[in-house]
Amino acid sequence: MPREQTYPPLIAALVRHYDELVEHLRRRFGADRGFARDVVHDVCVNLLAEPPRQPVLTPIAYLRRATLNLAIDRHRVERARAAWVLSMDELPDGVSEAPGQARRLDAAREFERLAAAIETLPPRCREVFVLHKVHELPQAEVALTLGISRKAVEKHVRLGLAACRAALQRELGS
Incomplete structure (x- = not known):
């Protein structure tokens, strides 16, 4: 025969008055039962995580106040979220991580300037620079x-590096 589970007094009161608390919130906020149940469940979780420091003399009054306060906060x-969404003319479909056309064009020009600057280096300097910076050899x-x-x-x-820096600065200056 299974052993009967004993709950702290507030949790036992919550279990006993669960339907009443849900119905109270549903009527008060004109919300669906799902909203009311979520609030009551969260109150239960909060009570289990952090019970009141002092004994509660009227558990049902305490539970009504706790569920009401949490429901008001959620409401x-x-x-506020609904007002924010309505204030937006049109929500974007999503934010693209890809650079825009202008940024790609700027990057291509910058790359061409760097490649040209590297090409102007003396052969040995170019070879060393490419091996270290492009091929990442130590x-x-x-x-x-x-x-x-x-x-x-x-x-x-x-x-x-000085040649590359100068090539990029020439473009910024012009």
Whole structure:
């Protein structure tokens, strides 16, 4: 035979008066039973998570007040949300993460300027810069691959970055 579950007094009162609380909220807000049930369920969850610190002398009055307060809060939130939605002339279908045509065109021009700046670099400097910045090889590996010192790699990378920066700034200045 299953053992009978014992509940804290407020939860027991909530279970006993569940239908009454739901009906009270439904009448008070003219809402559907789903709204009222959700509010009563949330009050139950709140009571289980954080019971009152002091004993409640009239559990049904306490539960009516708790469900009413939560329902009022929810009703206000829903009303504000509905007003916000109505204030929008037209809601967008969705926000696209893809860049717009203008941004793609700007990016293509910027890429062309950078490619042109890299092409103007001396051959060894261009080779070092491309290996490090485009192919993402570490400077030590670039030095080893090309048989040059790490200081030389650093110098070529600095020169390449300066040329790219100058190409981009020329465009901004014009």
